[in-house]
Amino acid sequence: xxxxxxxxxxxxxAEYGRDxxxxxxxxxxxxxxTATEILSQALIHGKFSDSEIEAARESIACELEMFKLGAxxxxxxxxxxxxxxxxxxxxxxxxxxPLESLTEISxxxxxxxxxxxxxxxxxxxxxxxxxxxxxxxxxAKYFPSDLSTGSGQDEPATVYTGGQCYxxxxxxxxxxxxxxxxxxxxxxxxxxxxxxxxxEYVKFCVLNTLMxxxxxxxxxxxxxxxxxxxxxxxxxxxxxxxxxxxxxxPYQETGLFTINASSHPNHGWDLVQVLIRQFKEMGGGIxxxxxxRAKTQLKSTLLMNxxxxxIILEDIGRSSSQRFFQRSRF
Numbered sequence: 091x092x093x094x095x096x097x098x099x100x101x102x103x104a105e106y107g108r109d110x111x112x113x114x115x116x117x118x119x120x121x122x123x124t125a126t127e128i129l130s131q132a133l134i135h136g137k138f139s140d141s142e143i144e145a146a147r148e149s150i151a152c153e154l155e156m157f158k159l160g161a162x163x164x165x166x167x168x169x170x171x172x173x174x175x176x177x178x179x180x181x182x183x184x185x186x187x188p189l190e191s192l193t194e195i196s197x198x199x200x201x202x203x204x205x206x207x208x209x210x211x212x213x214x215x216x217x218x219x220x221x222x223x224x225x226x227x228x229x230a231k232y233f234p235s236d237l238s239t240g241s242g243q244d245e246p247a248t249v250y251t252g253g254q255c256y257x258x259x260x261x262x263x264x265x266x267x268x269x270x271x272x273x274x275x276x277x278x279x280x281x282x283x284x285x286x287x288x289x290e291y292v293k294f295c296v297l298n299t300l301m302x303x304x305x306x307x308x309x310x311x312x313x314x315x316x317x318x319x320x321x322x323x324x325x326x327x328x329x330x331x332x333x334x335x336x337x338x339x340p341y342q343e344t345g346l347f348t349i350n351a352s353s354h355p356n357h358g359w360d361l362v363q364v365l366i367r368q369f370k371e372m373g374g375g376i377x378x379x380x381x382x383r384a385k386t387q388l389k390s391t392l393l394m395n396x397x398x399x400x401i402i403l404e405d406i407g408r409s410s411s412q413r414f415f416q417r418s419r420f
Contacts, residue, residue, distance in 0.1 A: 094124060102128070108172065108181040109341050112404055122220050123228050129215075130232035133208050138200055147192045154189050158261065163276050166257070167350050171278040172339070174255040175346050180248045210235050216407045218399045248343045250282040274332060275358040279365045280348030286340035286408075294338050294347060299391075300376065300384035301336035301349070301368070317383060320349070323371075324364055330357045331364070 094100075100117035113133060115125040157166060169186050176182025210233045217225040284290040302318020303325070316322070320334040334351040349368060353361045395401045 122224055126228040126232050136204060143197055150187055150192060167276045167278045170255040171280050171348055174253040175250055175280060177251040181341055214407045216403050218403050250344050274352045275355045276352045277361050278348050278350045280346050283338055283345035283347035285343050285345055291340055295388055296384050298336050298338040299388045300380055303335040305333045330354055
């Protein structure tokens with residue numbers, strides 16, 4: 091199949107979030123039918139050999155090892171705050187697989203999950219830059235609705251509960267060059283926001299842009315993002331804060347708005363107090379200048395996203411399956 095993709099000047103990619111998986115193929119227009127067939131073979135006619143499963147285990151184990159060697163702990167922090175927010179259920183399940191669980195996942199477990207969930211009735215086929223009639227024809231040919239097997243796994247409604255999640259690691263940071271990485275405490279505080287179907291969703295997008303944030307070093311050059319609140323009121327005021335970033339995680343039934351930050355362990359308690367103060371001040375008034383700046387920046391981001399077909403592809407898919415907001419609503 092890789093030879094076929096190469097001949098079509100194609101690229102293939104798979105990404106998984108907490109609520110949706112996206113499989114994409116980019117190819118020349120005359121390769122649409124072949125690309126659709128390849129997606130079909132992967133998504134509803136997949137066969138997993140023992141060697142492929144073992145290779146996947148090794149790849150995941152390598153990724154887990156990279157977490158220990160790298161300074162980016164954001165995925166782990168995000169995992170923990172979701173686990174606390176939703177009591178470890180539904181989207182609150184840990185996304186990062188524990189190392190000890192890798193050997194426990196058997197081929198029969200994978201095939202059972204695959205046959206129950208990878209069915210045409212649970213999928214949306216999307217094309218960008220293709221003829222709509224051809225896409226419909228090839229979709230009906232390679233993703234027939236009567237192929238559904240199994241009853242699927244119906245999830246209970248996602249309910250925000252709130253809670254706490256802690257992880258302690260005494261492993262010293264690795265050496266990167268002549269110096270070791272700094273030892274940091276990572277904190278995330280979050281509250282329930284809104285689903286991406288609610289009217290309040292756009293307001294949370296504006297709030298997220300307004301709070302902004304980033305690292306103590308701006309990789310994009312001097313001044314990038316410096317007018318957001320977390321830069322002005324946190325990173326510029328407290329030299330011991332390494333990073334502070336606002337994030338909004340919207341889902342079909344709920345949402346989670348968080349501020350993730352890091353500092354030296356000696357300032358862990360101070361960091362928590364700073365973040366709590368930021369949440370309190372969100373309800374204390376927003377001046378006109380920062381509000382207009384956030385709205386303009388959000389519009390700019392949306393318009394910039396129109397330049398990327400992969401983003402448009404996912405947006406159309408979510409519009410079809412989850413009634414995502416149209417751009418005109420923004």
